[in-house]
Amino acid sequence: NAGVTQTPKFQVLKTGQSMTLQCAQDMNHNSMYWYRQDPGMGLRLIYYSASEGTTDKGEVPNGYNVSRLNKREFSLRLESAAPSQTSVYFCATDLAGTGEQFFGPGTRLTVL
Amino acid sequence: DQQVKQNSPSLSVQEGRISILNCDYTNSMFDYFLWYKKYPAEGPTFLISISSIKDKNEDGRFTVFLNKSAKHLSLHIVPSQPGDSAVYFCAAKSGGSNYKLTFGKGTLLTVNP
Numbered sequence: 001n002a003g004v005t006q007t008p009k010f011q012v013l014k015t016g017q018s019m020t021l022q023c024a025q026d027m028n029h030n031s032m033y034w035y036r037q038d039p040g041m042g043l044r045l046i047y048y049s050a051s052e053g054t055t056d057k058g059e060v061p062n063g064y065n066v067s068r069l070n071k072r073e074f075s076l077r078l079e080s081a082a083p084s085q086t087s088v089y090f091c092a093t094d095l096a097g098t099g100e101q102f103f104g105p106g107t108r109l110t111v112l
Numbered sequence: 113d114q115q116v117k118q119n120s121p122s123l124s125v126q127e128g129r130i131s132i133l134n135c136d137y138t139n140s141m142f143d144y145f146l147w148y149k150k151y152p153a154e155g156p157t158f159l160i161s162i163s164s165i166k167d168k169n170e171d172g173r174f175t176v177f178l179n180k181s182a183k184h185l186s187l188h189i190v191p192s193q194p195g196d197s198a199v200y201f202c203a204a205k206s207g208g209s210n211y212k213l214t215f216g217k218g219t220l221l222t223v224n225p
Binding site for chain 1: 146211212217
């Protein structure tokens with residue numbers, strides 16, 4: 001079992017470019033989450049999906065969109081990247097909002 | 113406004129001694145608290161949790177204490193080992209159908225051999 005996988009691991013974008021971060025889990029969990037981690041800021045929730053077919057905004061949703069493609073996959077899209085979106089992005093999952101989340105290895109994104 | 117605060121950015125202890133990491137919260141609706149551990153270039157991993165109906169939860173070398181009146185929790189690691197060196201995040205959530213976790217900024221623990 002791979003747990004939670006994220007692609008790509010690293011990405012460099014120019015301002016205004018778009019990209020999609022992919023996340024997949026094989027844990028049969030219902031809930032999935034996208035966080036960003038910035039130096040000195042801890043982890044901040046961008047969007048989450050409580051179950052297949054639903055998505056909700058977290059603490060810092062501006063500039064992002066998400067798609068819960070099926071139970072396994074939850075993608076995060078940056079339509080027009082900005083330098084302020086330079087960060088490490090983590091996908092996570094848990095059974096149904098228990099709080100005991102399993103995290104992927106992260107995507108390190110740099111926007112120039 | 114930070115609802116979960118970890119006021120010590122870093123902590124250094126000697127191998128074999130106790131490590132105490134602290135966390136304060138302001139939201140009285142929080143009723144479930146968790147600690148996560150994060151190594152560089154990896155995702156966080158769940159360590160231990162505590163419900164607000166308890167004041168202590170123990171798992172091997174790790175114990176979490178909750179003081180609801182003070183809105184304070186702490187993680188004790190005894191004895192500390194060099195492999196415990198990592199960033200520790202405190203997190204909290206409220207009950208019911210709330211799926212959101214609120215994280216603190218983290219404390220970097222260094223355990224010196």
